[in-house]
Amino acid sequence: MAAYKTPTFEDRAASARAAKDQALEKLRNKAAPDPEQVAARAAARAARDAVEAEKRAARQQALADAKAAKEQARAEAKAAAEAAAEAAAALRRPAPPPKMPTAEEMKAARDARYAARKARQRG
Structure with a gap:
């Protein structure tokens, strides 16, 4: 049985180049x-995106409604x-102080009492 031969740099580079060429050829x-399959996938993706957008809008509306209710x-x-x-x-607020009569009001009240007293004495 032959001994293992370590590949040289040129061998490794050639092997890598061959693998790269094989992958490019593949x-x-x-x-x-198929254009029909591509169109079908695009239509399915668009429908899925529309459903997700509708769900997202409904969720955002529900959150906005909840926030408005909470604020209210x-x-x-x-x-x-x-x-x-x-x-x-x-x-807690004390009652307002009673209104103090003006000097004219006090004189009128005094004159009324005086007139009543005189009327009682005469009559």
Whole structure:
């Protein structure tokens, strides 16, 4: 039995070149794809893409609706909290001081009392 002979660089380069040429020849000899099959695949891909786009749009619409509902609930809760805070503040707020009569009003009241007293004394 013969001993193993290590291939030289030229042997390895020739082997690689032969493999490359064989692969290129195989690629050149490959039959062209059938146009009907290509069209059928493209139509199937387009239909699949349309269905996915419709699903994506429906999902985005559902997310937008959920977000809007959440915002509305948050706004309602905020309005209720503000109303409750306003009511609590109104309870804590002291009553306004009584209106002090002006000097003219006080003189008119005093004159009315004086006139009533005199009317009682005469009558």
